[in-house]
Amino acid sequence: MPKFFNKLSTQFVFSFALTASTLVIFVLGLVAFLILDRTQKLQNELTASFSETYLNDSEAILKSNLRYINLRLFNPIYEFDISLLNDELYQLKGWLKPKSILITDLTGTIITDGTEANRNYGKSIVIPEPLKDKQSYLTHNDQGQRVIFAKIGIEHKPVGYIRIVFSQEKDQILVARLQDDVNSSITKFHQALIIVGAIGLFVILIVSVLLGVKARKSFSKPIAEMTKAAKEFAAGNLNYQIPAKVQARNEVDQLSASLKQMANDISIAKNQIQQQAHFDHLTGLPNRFLSMDRLKQSIDEAKRKDEIIAVMFFDLDDFKKVNDTLGHDVGDKLLIEVANRLIQVTRLGDTVGRLGGDEFIILLADLPSMIEAQLIAEKLLEQFRSPLPIENRELLLTTSIGVALYPNDGEDPQTILQNADTAMYRAKELGRNTYSFFTKELNEKVTRRLNIEEQLHNALKKHELEIYYQPIVSLKNDKITGAEALLRWNSSEFGQVSPEEFIPIAEQLGVINEIGHFVLSHSFSQAKYWQENYLSEFTLSVNLSPLQFRSMELVNNIQGLLQKHQLKNSTINLEITEGTLITGYSHVEEALQELCDMKLNIYMDDFGTGYSSLSYLRNYPFTALKIDKSFISDITDDPSDLGLVRATIAMAHSFQMKVVAEGIETQQQLEMLKAMKCDYGQGYYFSCPVPRKEFEKLIRDQTT
Known part of the structure; x- marks a missing residue:
């Protein structure tokens, strides 16, 4: 019997131990399952919450700065100053760190991409439809990059658009780093669970219970506290403190430390973003x-x-x-x-x-x-x-x-x-x-400009634009040899509007090409009529705006109009200013060369008022120089102006170019220019710009 009981006792003890071990394994497995489930949820919450918070903050801050971009770029686009635009884009790139940035006009044609080469100039992009009713529009492209389109202008009167593309590599790197930290800590935690489970196979029930209690204190409560902390962080409360009782060692302690470090890193990053959003990075002043x-x-x-x-x-x-x-x-x-x-x-x-x-x-x-x-x-x-x-x-x-x-x-x-x-x-x-x-006068000036912009859009349709002609006279025989076509606008709203006022506005609004085509077409037609009926070698001078050279169709349009009206190319003078050349774009040089190859005459207008670089005369195919009237008006009283005009005429003749003096108003000025062997003249002494019929009378009086 004692042996039986001893045997029974042994079997009982074995069975009890086996049962206890099984129970311990079950309990540990259940605990492990619950802990694994919680850690997986923690991982998902951390990754999703931090990722969403960071990206939302980043996009909100980006949108808040669109007002700065709009106000900063308005004047350069308004004045079409590409050099200044590039300088401003240089500042924006250093501040925003975009992947790319483009400025377009109202048609979507690219003005500049912020680089000196500006290879995208003249290309077109599609302006999103929603942007018509909004100041800005945020979207994502196929590569997952953020793209912002924004109007540049005053209220509902845009002058152009800006497109900024941002790479999300930085966002993805931060999120990936957060996820790697969490995964690393949880992997170590899983390894700890396996070790604890293996030890549990060889311990008695009491030890198993103690381990279970210890596991609860060491793992479940800390993870619950960290889960709560993660929710607080995700809600934006980055100052939330994990309770001091979370002091478990090894993996859980490392997970707690990682969570605290990540919260601290995000807090620092958020402060840096807020600093960049509110203060200028260069001077430290409020932006x-x-x-x-x-x-x-x-x-x-x-x-x-x-x-x-x-x-x-x-x-x-x-x-x-x-x-x-x-x-x-x-x-x-x-x-x-x-x-x-x-x-x-x-x-x-x-x-x-x-x-x-x-x-x-x-x-x-x-x-x-x-x-x-x-x-x-x-x-x-x-x-x-x-x-x-x-x-x-x-x-x-x-x-x-x-x-x-x-x-x-x-x-x-x-x-x-x-x-x-x-x-x-x-x-x-x-x-x-x-x-x-x-002052009130300045305010009225701005208001007038806005009203002129509105009226100018319909000036062609309302037949308010008219071409006047000012005679160009040969100073050898005082005979009219041609005329300069000058645009005039008789507005139903404002009356006569000066070209000095409305031409720059037309350039800014992007309607200068349409107006320029109107001038070329009508003046070519009139020149052909005068050649057939009065002067067979009648010459016509037409001004070309620098912005007309932005159109790749300029040369083709001029060639088509010449063929349509059957004009001799040598009788057409195209007047350009230094502003056309100062951009240095290759397509301007190509267009000028093509026009020269067509045997058209290229005149440099307003010579002496700008930089007047001699390299222009050497490098471009000019036929004649036009001396600005500001120099001609004082040649009878100012020896320095007289010397400049004399030197200009001599220089032009040395380059085999003709000279046209603008603004001749007195007999004395005329005689002095003749003595200096100036070739042609125009000004009020001969006639002011007049409508077609009055100019035709001047020709008839000369030929009869």
Whole structure:
């Protein structure tokens, strides 16, 4: 019996131990399953939450800066200044780090891609349909890249579009790094579970129970706490602290540490993004976004206290020359020094911000009167009369300052800033190195421009455009040999509008090609009539806008019109200014060469008013020079102008070119030009520009 009981006891103990071991394994397996399930959910929550939070923050910040991009690029696109556009895109690329960036006109034709080669110039892209009713449009392309399209313009009057493509490689790298950290920690945790399970096969029930209790304390509670922490982090509460009781060792402790580190990294990244979104990366000053926000706060405060606010739009004169001659590195250092000087002059509570490029904004709140703003403007001018020391150089730059006041010049941030900008350009017109306050007259000038833009769209359809002709006279025999075709606009809304006013607007609106074709077609037809009925060698001069050379069809259109009207090519003079050549684009040179090969005459118009580089005369096939009337008007009184005109005529003749003097108004001017052997002349002395019928009478009177 004792042996039986001993045997039974042994069997019982064995069975009990086996049962206990099985129970322990079951319990451990169940615990392991629950823990694995929780860790998998934790992994998914961490990856999805951090990824979504980061990308949403990134896109929100990107959209918030579209106002800056719009205001910053408006003037360069408006003036079609490709060099300045490239400078601004250089700044944007350094700030936004895009994959690519393009500027187009209203038709989707690419103006520039921000590179010096600008190989995409003239190509077209599709403007998304939703952009017609929105200021900006965010989408993703087939490669998973974010693409932003945005209008550039004032309210509903765009002047062009910008397309920015962002690579999501950085986003994917961050998310992948987060996922790798979580996977690494969970893999180590799984390995720990396998070790614990193997040990559980060889322990008794009591040890198994103790291990179960220990496992619960060491794993389940910490993971529950970390799961709660993950939800807090995902909700944006990056300051949430994991309880100190989560102190398990080894893998769980590492997972807890990794989670804390990831939260800290994301918090740092978020702060960096917010810093970049609100402060200029070069000078450390508030950027456009933050400056406008502070202006809005100042306006709200001024409304409550009935105070005056001044907004100064500060711009460096000819800053582009610094970048072009000394390089962008020197230009950046110069901007930093400018920012420091602005801070020194302004008061402690004022805001100095950088709008972009060489443009700064100064917000002066709580002003007792307008006189205080005037005193600060004078201090700013005085501050920049001393040279700026940059890299062993002393650079002396002048400034132009525009001032707008709240509430006199606007009651919202956008209007006040726009009016300060307008006043700044007024300061430049006054000769630069000065300041100007926004006035009612300037506001009316801007309003008139907007109204002219609206009317100009329909001017051709309403038959309001007409071609006038000014005689060109041979100074050898005082006979009319041809005419210059000059466009006139008799608007039903404004009456006679000067070409100096509406031609630049037509160029900006993108209708200059249509208007240019109208001038070519009608003047060619009229020239053919006069050749057949009055002067067989009658010559016609037509002005070509620099923007007309953007069209690849210019040469074909001119060739087609010549064939249509059966004109001799040698009787057509195409007048261009230095602005056409200054871009340096190869297609301009090709077009000029093709026109020259067609035996058309190429005239350089307004010679002497621009850079007047002699390399243009050497490298381009000019037939004649036209001396600007500003030189002709003073040749009888100013010896320097007389000397310049004499030298220009001699130089042109040495290049085998003819000379046309514009703006002849007196007999004395005419006699002096004849003595200098000038070839042709035009001006009010002979006739002002007149309609077709009146010009025809001048020809008849000469031939009868």
